Amino acid sequence: MGIELKKVTKQVGAETYIYETDLSFEKDGFNILLGTTLSGKTTLMRLMAGLERPSSGEVWFEGQDVTGIPVQKRSVAMVYQQFINYPNFNVFENIASPLRVSGVSSQEIKQRVGKISDLLKLTPFLDRSPDELSGGQQQRTALARALVKNAALVLLDEPLANLDYKLREELRDELPKLFQDTGATVVYATSEPLEALMLGGRTATLHEGRVTQYGPTSQIYRAPNTLVSAQVFSDPPINTAPVEKKNDTFHLTDLINWSVPVEYANLSDGQYVIGVRPHHLTVGTATEDMVRLNGTVQIAEISGSESIIHFNVEGHTWVSESHGVHQFKVGDSVELSLDVSRCFYFHQSGELVAG
Template sequence: MLELRNVSKMVGGEYHIHPTDLTLQRGSLNVLLGPTLSGKTTLMRLMAGLDKPSAGSIFFNGEDVTGFPVQKRNVAMVYQQFINYPALSVYENIASPMRVAGKDQATIDREVRKAAELLKLTPYLDRTPLNLSGGQQQRTALARAIVKNADLVLLDEPLANLDYKLREELREELPRIFAESGAIFVYATTEPSEALLLGGNTATLNEGRVTQFSHTIEVYRRPVDIVTAEIFADPPLNTIEVVKAGGAFTRADQAVIAVPAHLAAVPDGPLTIAFQPHHLFPQAKGEARQSIRARTLISEIAGSESFVHVEFSGRRWVMLAHGIHDIEPDRDIELFLDTKHLMAFDANGRAIGKAA
């Protein structure tokens, strides 16, 4: 178990990581989700022992390791820019941490072949990294981290530099790889879709603060504040300021959206409501019965999906719809909102009510 107890990091008198408490269990997968410069890499470096915290303590299995350098911690790290030894074969790249540790050849051979099978590298063991694709090179780096048998494996945006096809392939493989190891995995990403695909737990970060840490689906569905909801939204979260008056959310004294059951107990008054772009539909569907009259702005087609930008009551919203929706701009359109997933936030951005 890895524990960060009131850990912070200051550089030049400014917080890079504000005081943070985190507990990561053995065998768990933990995603650090946040925009660039939110503190993900700094937090991982503190966990690894590459940097010392300015305050607070780090414990591993009950032992205070705050002052331990990385060489005294059983840690493996995989970076965004995959790092392999170019003159060594894939076999020797994977074997290298075990050779440093003085393992016998039989153990090395067994573990290399086991990791190669797991990561589909067996046919490439005799090749050098320069003769591999980007995905195969990154799998080699992952295999080297796995055979190290580390207690803590840190992956800092490991798929960011791969092309789309390779990224999707490895995204699907990683949960299986993680499930077969007893290590603590920490995976940093800027992409909400990656966090949702990997599952496990997610810590959302913003400007050096961990805003929420829980099971990934819990953070996604029930963010504690609007900042967390925005971190977990791609395309951007749709928001609008309203006044709750009885059974309706009003704007400029006009009822715009009926209050759903899960927000009925929220006190009347001003608040912000928000929802994800995929909860807005071009036709009434299932729970999506709340009619919205909007004006189209632009339609973006991305493969089998469309991003339809509309204006509603002075706010710009995005609808993420399946299929091709090539809609002309500057026309009135009726859309349908699934209010079951509507979120509400008070004047300070704190969540009120519980989304379904």
């Protein structure tokens, strides 16, 4: 039993930061809050930490109501996007600071800090001050501070966002291992869908102060229950377009249509919205079970081994992600294949069509 939010809301002045939210995070594995900037990730974390009081509702931790209990009296550690360390303490003292506050003996401090700094590869830098460290090392120090405390609740608020690519990958691999055996409930906020997928665990997608979906990360990715959840959990952004169901065909336009898959056979005729992840729209000739689109290139960018290309198809922009490096010039006409068997159908209200 980890942390539970029961009908929690947060209002500041006339503005609602968090609409009524029920959420229960488990002890094992990572709990991920996925959402764009200003979606309410940080506010939720502050509510969980006890840095802020909910406007209504209750916060429960390990089976106890902790709603009014201030953060100092809880066992909480937090790591931020900015590298937060005490500026005039060296690395050792920084890591030791939470232990000093709670009055741990200096012998035990030495032993615990030593163990953690070994784990985080900080041992050679213990005498340095934070501003003599690289960004990665500064964040490791902040992580060490969170770890050494043995807090029951660890909140990681986009801890990798300010690191460069290599360091981010490295730390992302280490993070789940670091917290694996601590017995802590770990909540991790990120704005990057890929990061959520790599960390696994469970994900809650957040949009404008509401949790739109919560469950095992891969399940949410595979079966978003609303258009909004799908949009939050897609990078590059998911393509959406209105389609019309007429009898046994879906029509994107008059000419572009495909037969309704068996699982949607009972669906009533009318307007729907399809969601197509960019990697289900690829460059190249369509095979039999795919739908062919003709488009002109608007933007072409290459990200590693993937080519991300924005196309204009009859006045509508689509983003495709194809494997391999494809060189296109703006204005080229290209044939695309749309994998309709992998796309999502949503009602116009945004709900996923049960299929």
